[in-house]
Amino acid sequence: MAVSLREYRAKIKSTQSMKKITRAMELIAASRIIKAQQQAAAAAPYARELTRAVSAVATFSDVDHPLTTEKENPTRAAVLVISSDRGLAGAYSASVLKEAERLAEKLRGEGKSVDYYLAGRKAETYFKFRQRDFVESWTGFSDKPTYDDARTIGNTLVAAFQADESDESDEDAVDPRLAVDELHIVFTRFRSMLTQEPSTIRLLPLEVVEGTEPPAEGDLLPLYEFEPSTNEVLDALLPKYVHSRIYYCLLQAAASELAARQKAMKSATDNAEDLIQKYTRIANQARQAGITQEISEIVGGANALADAAGSE
Amino acid sequence: MAGPLQIELVAADRVVWSGEASEIIARTSEGDLGVLAGHAPLLSLLVPGVVMIKPIEGPIVQAAVGDGFLSVADDHVSILSEDTWLLEEIDEAEVRHELAQAEAADDDDARHRAEVKLRLLGKAA
Numbered sequence: 001m002a003v004s005l006r007e008y009r010a011k012i013k014s015t016q017s018m019k020k021i022t023r024a025m026e027l028i029a030a031s032r033i034i035k036a037q038q039q040a041a042a043a044a045p046y047a048r049e050l051t052r053a054v055s056a057v058a059t060f061s062d063v064d065h066p067l068t069t070e071k072e073n074p075t076r077a078a079v080l081v082i083s084s085d086r087g088l089a090g091a092y093s094a095s096v097l098k099e100a101e102r103l104a105e106k107l108r109g110e111g112k113s114v115d116y117y118l119a120g121r122k123a124e125t126y127f128k129f130r131q132r133d134f135v136e137s138w139t140g141f142s143d144k145p146t147y148d149d150a151r152t153i154g155n156t157l158v159a160a161f162q163a164d165e166s167d168e169s170d171e172d173a174v175d176p177r178l179a180v181d182e183l184h185i186v187f188t189r190f191r192s193m194l195t196q197e198p199s200t201i202r203l204l205p206l207e208v209v210e211g212t213e214p215p216a217e218g219d220l221l222p223l224y225e226f227e228p229s230t231n232e233v234l235d236a237l238l239p240k241y242v243h244s245r246i247y248y249c250l251l252q253a254a255a256s257e258l259a260a261r262q263k264a265m266k267s268a269t270d271n272a273e274d275l276i277q278k279y280t281r282i283a284n285q286a287r288q289a290g291i292t293q294e295i296s297e298i299v300g301g302a303n304a305l306a307d308a309a310g311s312e
Numbered sequence: 313m314a315g316p317l318q319i320e321l322v323a324a325d326r327v328v329w330s331g332e333a334s335e336i337i338a339r340t341s342e343g344d345l346g347v348l349a350g351h352a353p354l355l356s357l358l359v360p361g362v363v364m365i366k367p368i369e370g371p372i373v374q375a376a377v378g379d380g381f382l383s384v385a386d387d388h389v390s391i392l393s394e395d396t397w398l399l400e401e402i403d404e405a406e407v408r409h410e411l412a413q414a415e416a417a418d419d420d421d422a423r424h425r426a427e428v429k430l431r432l433l434g435k436a437a
């Protein structure tokens with residue numbers, strides 16, 4: 001009995017220290033969410049003005065820009081999967097990867113082959129463990145993405161999108177293997193602290209209207225002059241627009257990751273409390289059982305002595 | 313229509329400066345451009361350089377911007393650039409360090425950014 005009592009005490013102790021860790025992670029995640037939300041709010045003006053400018057150019061010009069043109073027979077699609085660097089966030093990474101698989105399935109059904117681009121260590125290990133190919137991965141910033149991260153990813157993806165077959169002869173061109181006709185992003189949308197849902201957007205070819213409210217009456221877009229020319233303005237704007245969309249997705253994913261982690265860590269802390277209570281009860285029971293046994297042994301021993309003394 | 317200009321100087325991750333101004337001068341791909349109230353709607357590309365804003369009140373605001381663009385419509389001027397800094401946010405020693413690092417790493421983008429910041433300092437000094 002004494003042995004199991006000691007075992008239970010050890011279990012209680014280890015559960016308590018686990019509880020401390022999960023509680024700390026919960027609090028850290030909670031404080032970082034606020035920061036992530038502020039970051040998202042701070043990025044909003046840029047995204048808004050950029051979207052406005054892009055829709056202005058798109059409205060007043062009928063230029064066919066490679067980034068906005070649908071290819072006739074899309075054969076290859078790139079999928080950017082945004083997951084987390086670390087686990088302990090419940091089903092966060094699993095659900096975003098599941099969404100990615102679902103999308104890949106759909107794309108393959110449409111006869112397109114799928115190139116994976118991964119952000120976040122969890123996605124990377126998922127692919128490496130299954131020995132599946134991916135084109136490129138970026139890690140180390142999932143819970144606090146910067147604009148530079150978005151720019152790095154954006155440049156790679158835009159280059160892959162713009163690389164077409166005619167470049168194949170050119171030694172310096174992007175590897176033609178990388179040329180893609182479509183670009184999708186799988187990320188987790190931050191709805192609220194309680195709900196985050198994995199979702200998919202198609203980034204390229206661009207649909208500029210996506211995510212913007214139609215301009216209100218009287219807020220008609222003015223007749224802009226474009227300097228130096230519509231084409232050049234569009235050339236400069238569109239990659240920036242792509243960067244800004246990717247940044248938006250990264251920020252949403254970061255907020256979702258932190259919210260998921262906070263939720264997971266909260267339930268882990270609650271579980272630890274339950275376990276500690278259960279173990280404490282069992283340990284008390286074992287202690288009492290031990291005492292009862294000792295008393296009955298002493299009483300039994302004393303009686304036996306008294307009996308022995310009486311019979312002499 | 314000739315009210316003050318409403319200026320928004322926006323970087324990718326924050327609003328750097330916003331307020332009312334009487335004039336703004338920026339460097340576009342076509343040359344330096346000054347905007348006064350009542351300017352025709354315009355979308356223009358910025359090249360890395362210095363933007364000067366003359367606010368209605370207070371001293372002139374100077375900022376370093378990277379690649380970006382400028383849009384003017386109905387006396388609203390938005391200057392958007394992924395990298396934007398106000399003059400007072402820039403520390404010369406730090407920039408020189410950044411420049412040295414960028415040159416060592418052969419990183420053109422970073423070098424460009426550092427050079428723009430230095431140009432702003434040189435102009436202000």
